[in-house]
Amino acid sequence: MFALSSGMPPAAIAVVRVSGPAAGTALETLAGRLPAPRHASLAALKDSKGALLDRALIFWFPGPATATGEDLAELHLHGGRAVVAAVEHALAAMPGLRRAQPGEFTRRAFLGGRIDLAEAEGLADLLAAETESQRVQALGMASGHVSRAVAGWQERLIGLMAGAEAELNFADEDDVEVYEGAGARLMDGMKALAAELGEWLARPAAEVIAEGLSVVIAGPPNAGKSTLINALARRELAIVSSVAGTTRDIIETSLALDGIAMRFSDTAGIRGEGGDAIEAIGIDRARAAVEAADILLWLGPVKEAPNHPRAILIAAQADRWRGDAGAEAEAAHCDLVLSAATGGGMDKLHAMIVEMARTLLPREGEPALRQRQRAALTEAKQWLAIEPGTREADDLILIAERLRLAATALDRITGRAGVEDMLDALFGRFCIGK
The missing domain is CATH 3.30.1360.120 (Probable tRNA modification gtpase trme; domain 1)
Structure with missing residues (x-):
């Protein structure tokens, strides 16, 4: 070709x-x-x-x-x-x-065995990378960061599998190394490996970097949401009007702040009921977007702010209300005073969004898993989890089967190890078949 x-x-x-x-x-x-x-x-x-x-x-x-x-x-x-x-x-x-x-x-x-599935996925991400964070993460994946971790887990699993098979099939052979309490030893190894997989699963997903963090701008009508997204995008993305309910659907734009990909969304003004059926649909969509947001920019009364774990409370349109004692008292309870029209506070908002975004991303040099890889790792962890004192914990046959299924799940990440690796470990380490 x-x-x-x-x-x-x-x-x-x-x-x-x-x-x-x-x-x-x-x-x-x-x-x-x-x-x-x-x-x-x-x-x-x-x-x-x-x-x-x-x-x-x-x-x-x-x-x-x-x-x-x-x-x-x-x-x-x-x-x-x-x-x-x-x-x-x-x-x-x-x-x-x-x-x-x-x-x-x-x-x-x-x-041809030159790369594995994880490295191929990293290469695809590298070709599609548009921001610095996407490039760094994809380069790490393509360079084999995840693959090397999986290889280490597979090696440990293969050792446990070989030990289980030796106990089951060759315990009476003089040249096979067996141990007292083999089941407990295998259980300890499985528990330690499951804990390590759990640490990896607790990391942010790679899709957060590839697809961009979701930053939703929300608040009541006429709060300055459309003005803010226009200021962030540096173009007239949304219609700005004093008429309540002008924005009726979600308006989205992709931006990169300090090399981090983000998807900013302007939403319909949230109020008790819409002026008509169309606005009511927009309000429902706005509430759904708020719930799904990675970061929420709330432009409205603090007492009406949604209970979101990563919300930035903004006292917007400061150029209009400065000198208003009531508005200034409300602003004292916000995280930021902002005027998107004049640019006042925009640099601080930028810094706050980036700082919050970094808490959602993997640390520099720390590999992240894609959804397919996370699913395989989750399955492997489940197979390794055996409750002490149960029938499975005392049955070497069931333990060996769980180890095999965990290895099969890990194999789906890279497409490499398999039964032959376990046989090599079994016959190589235990001197069987002299």
Whole structure:
């Protein structure tokens, strides 16, 4: 298969990659030779009729030590559209070559054992990263932070599984190392591993970084919500009007504050009842958005503020009420005095949102799990949890089965370890089958 692996032309250089058993033949056909492995070489590329396509740098990477695990060739072309199109046309005309499907290079890398599922997910996130926090988190995933942790857990599980199998099947063999109280020892190992998995599950989810934190602006009608979201977005996103009920649906915009992706939502003014059925629907949606928010910006009376764990109480529209004793008394109970119209307090609000957001994100360098990975880890933890004193706690067969099921759940994160690993541990560590 082949594909353009760099950005769309025109560009200074265009990289066309060919992967698979026919990669060497394709390179020889175009360049007339194979260069020394992993060395750049200048070559004249020609089509099947001998017409010059381009003068380019060529690279030859014999498998399996390549990105995909297969033979791999790269053509570093001049990055014009016509050049790229001509070379791709010449490649497509060769027997056994075809254009790659979306994600096929990464899929082959996984199938070839060059990366695991977690690393592939990290690579996908890295390609989609738009903010600094997304880049750092995705790079850690692609670099194998999660995979290394899973490998450590699998190694411990394999040791426990091998111990259980040895006790069950080979306890009467002289050359097998067995222990008194094997069930209790296995239970202790399972409990310690389950506790470590629980610590990972308590961390923030990776989706918080990838999709952005939800920041909801809420309050009664005419509280300055639309003015605030316009000020944050620095454009006229929402209609600003003195007419109550102007905003009837949720208006959302994606912003990055200090490299953290966030989704800001302007909501309908919350009051006892809407002016009509449409506004009433908007109010219901506003209340639902408040409940689901990661961070709430409340613009309204403190006594009416929803009971939200991460709410910033804002005394808004300060440019209108300064000098009003009642309004200033109310503002004394708020976290922030703000005038989105004049910009007063916006820098402080920015800092408060970022500070609160950082408490919801993984610490720097700390890996986070995606939903699929969290589900697998949760299942593994459940299989490892056995109540002491129960029938299962005294039954080595049931313990061994729980260990196997926990290992199967962990395997879904990376797509690697399996029964063969347990057998290697069993027959390697216990000297069975001399």
